[in-house]
Amino acid sequence: MILIIAKKDIKLFLKDKKGVLLTFLLPILLITLFAFAFGGIGKSSTKMTRIKLIVSTEYPTEKINKVIADLRSVKQIKLIEKPLEEGLELVKKGSYVAQLVLETVIENGIPRLKYQLFVDESKRIQVGFLEGVLRQYVVKGKMARFFSEKFAGMSVKLRQKIKKEMNDTFQSSGLEVVSVSEKEVDKDSLGLIQAVSGTAIMMLLFSIVAVGGGLLDEKENGTFKRLITAPIKPLHLLFGKLVMSICVSVVQLLMMFLFAWIAFDLHIFKDVISLLAMVFCTAFAVSGFGVFLVSIVKTRQQLNGVSTLIIMTMSALGGSMIPLFVMPVFMQKIAVVSLNYWGIQGFYDIFWRNLSFIDILPRMLVLLGIGGVMLLISMPLFKRNLQELS
Amino acid sequence: MIQFEKVSLAYDTHQVFTDLNLSIPKGAVFGLLGPNGAGKSTLMHLLSGLLQASSGTVMINALDVKQHKLQVQKDLGFVPQEIALYEAFSALENLHFFGSLYGLKGNLLKERISELLALIGLESRKNDLLKTYSGGMKRRVNIAVALLHNPSLVLMDEPTVGIDPQSRNRIFEIIEKLKEKGTTVVYSTHYMTEVARLCTQIAIIDKGEVLVQGSLEELLQSSSKESQISISFQEDVRAIELLLPVDFYWKGEVLVLKCNKNEALTSVLEILNLKGLNIVNIDFLKPNLEQLFMELTGTNLRD
Known part of the structure; x- marks a missing residue:
């Protein structure tokens, strides 16, 4: 009897071609994704991703210009020259990882070149990488000067031995790293913002799957048939679900931030308008995803497969599951395809970067755009799916 | 007046109707009889706008269902075969929700709901969740929902399946009242006794074809069976x-x-x-x- 029942269930499973595809495709995709994130795949690539570094100076001298020219030859970084103020603003807004400010200072009556690196602490991995590259450059230059001044006639072999011994002394000097965050750097707070916003958006996506599930319930119990024989336009049913979904999402996000305030002292009231606007935009984007699910799924198995695939992929890529700052640079670039990325970065802007509403607006517009595009795609799909649902 | 003119409908490779012609007079209680798969529900779906004919026209009160779907649906009540209600809602909430879809609100909606609750005999249980109802009670609410907006055409797709004689009798009374009011009712069922009792016109359909149509007497006279x-x-x-x-x-x-x-x-x-x-x-x-x-x-x- 068990075998007969099992055979029947296998047959039913195989009938749903999309379900079958998703069942096998999902693990493969996730394995690939995590391999890229943690396994170092792509490391050996000959084409290394270059980190964009803003370089600024108020008073360019011949020496500073030479440093800039030398830095251009460093293959790991791509230099972009910007005026001092503008460069700093761009780093503050999160558009660039860091700004290198070069200036000449007088120390003990001798002019010295000062290297100041203004960094966005939320991009720890890239900052660390840049620091390493720049320190190497600065130390190399300083050591070369030191040896040419003090031991001009020394043999190459002896120089290398001394250089190796002295390396540590030079490593700790020359490059001053400054965080652009207006408040004191609190690494726990950054982690908290990451944890709250990342998890909130991922959970929101999971809860929005219920929208699709609700529609399937209606299909199964016949209420959907009744709804579409009522004098209402089919798309109104879709929009109704969108509105419901936005409301649920807004409440869910606010509850999560309130919880973070109560439990972890996250300062959620510093810019309430931006927070509310960001919550709405995130809710809209996520709800757009919800109605997209409504429009494409026909069976519960498809719903489970499609939603898990998209949510896990977007969450892994966008920084919900793994913080973006621990991901390789190329993964951080791919992250922009995920709505989680825009949501998380938006909340970083509010809580970490302390940006104004106007500065956060572009991220909000991207989220609204994602929601809008999802909705536009969903409309014809839903109409086409209507007869099968009824 | 309902008119099917040369209606054809195909699902994938399966041809359900080919040049179907059928006319249902206004105010009739029209019984649709046919074995499983004969096309009874599909015919109902064509009338309700759930399905669209591949060719031909379905007219209700001189309106083409395809072209004036929303207008037709405003004056149409549909009782699906399933108990198409929200189990997590009470009868009152279900009636309220579906009534709102037809633009009923305020006192008018309240009045219609209480009239219908009285008609289906569920006033005392109106606030109980539907999932606590018996099959017969749910069937009665299923019908009431379709009558909220006083439609001139009611489609009933096997409304008495699996219910107790008391509920069935109450449903018959509801249909008798609709008949008195002059409401056109299209009633699909497997039960001959129901059709014989309720319907002024009967059609027997099979494999997408209307085999016979007329009053009960006319059908029996047409029978080749001898007394x-x-x-x-x-x-x-x-x-x-x-x-x-x-x-x-x-x-x-x-x-x-x-x-x-x-x-x-x-x-x-x-x-x-x-x-x-x-x-x-x-x-x-x-x-x-x-x-x-x-x-x-x-x-x-x-x-």
Whole structure:
């Protein structure tokens, strides 16, 4: 009897071609994704991703210009020259990882070149990488000067031995790293913002799957048939679900931030308008995803497969599951395809970067755009799916 | 007035209707009879706008359903085969929600809801969640939802499946009231007795074709089945050789004559009298709807 029942269930499973595809495709995709994130795949690539570094100076001298020219030859970084103020603003807004400010200072009556690196602490991995590259450059230059001044006639072999011994002394000097965050750097707070916003958006996506599930319930119990024989336009049913979904999402996000305030002292009231606007935009984007699910799924198995695939992929890529700052640079670039990325970065802007509403607006517009595009795609799909649902 | 004109409909490779013509007069209680898969529900779906014909037109009160779907749906109540209600809602909440879809609100909606709750006999249970209701109670709410906006056309797709006699009787009363009001009702069922009791017009359909249509009397007259006369005797007379002017057969100890003519009966009775047989009873058997249905649709089992 068990075998007969099992055979029947296998047959039913195989009938749903999309379900079958998703069942096998999902693990493969996730394995690939995590391999890229943690396994170092792509490391050996000959084409290394270059980190964009803003370089600024108020008073360019011949020496500073030479440093800039030398830095251009460093293959790991791509230099972009910007005026001092503008460069700093761009780093503050999160558009660039860091700004290198070069200036000449007088120390003990001798002019010295000062290297100041203004960094966005939320991009720890890239900052660390840049620091390493720049320190190497600065130390190399300083050591070369030191040896040419003090031991001009020394043999190459002896120089290398001394250089190796002295390396540590030079490593700790020359490059001053400054965080652009207006408040004191609190690494726990950054982690908290990451944890709250990342998890909130991922959970929101999971809860929005219920929208699709609700529609399937209606299909199964016949209420959907009744709804579409009522004098209402089919798309109104879709929009109704969108509105419901936005409301649920807004409440869910606010509850999560309130919880973070109560439990972890996250300062959620510093810019309430931006927070509310960001919550709405995130809710809209996520709800757009919800109605997209409504429009494409026909069976519960498809719903489970499609939603898990998209949510896990977007969450892994966008920084919900793994913080973006621990991901390789190329993964951080791919992250922009995920709505989680825009949501998380938006909340970083509010809580970490302390940006104004106007500065956060572009991220909000991207989220609204994602929601809008999802909705536009969903409309014809839903109409086409209507007869099968009824 | 409902009019199907040369309606064809196909699902993938399966042709459900080919040039179907059917007309249902205004105010009729129109019974749709047919075996499973005959096309009854599909016909209802075409009327309700759930499906669109591949070709031909479906007109309701001079409006093409395809072109004026929303307008048609405003004046149409649909009772699906399933209990299409929200189980997590009470009857009141269900009625309120579906009434709102038809633009009913405020006192008008409240009045309609209380009228219908009284009609279906569920006033005292109106606030209970639907999932606590019996099958019959749910069926009654299922019908009430379709009547909220006082539609001039009500489609009922097997509304009495699996319910107790009391609920069935209440549903019949509801349909009788609709008939009195002049509401057109299209009623699909497998139960011949329901059609015979309620419907002013009947159509038997099978394989997407209307086989016969008319009043019950008209259908029975059209039957090729002859009336039969059964004669019971005081004792078992089957051993006696009979030469009768009509076809006959024995059903147990009862003699069944395949005839409906009195002259034939007279001569049979004379012969039986001559043989000295003692007749104790004579029954006149007329063909019924079920016989006609089986005659038209066959006895093969359907999926």
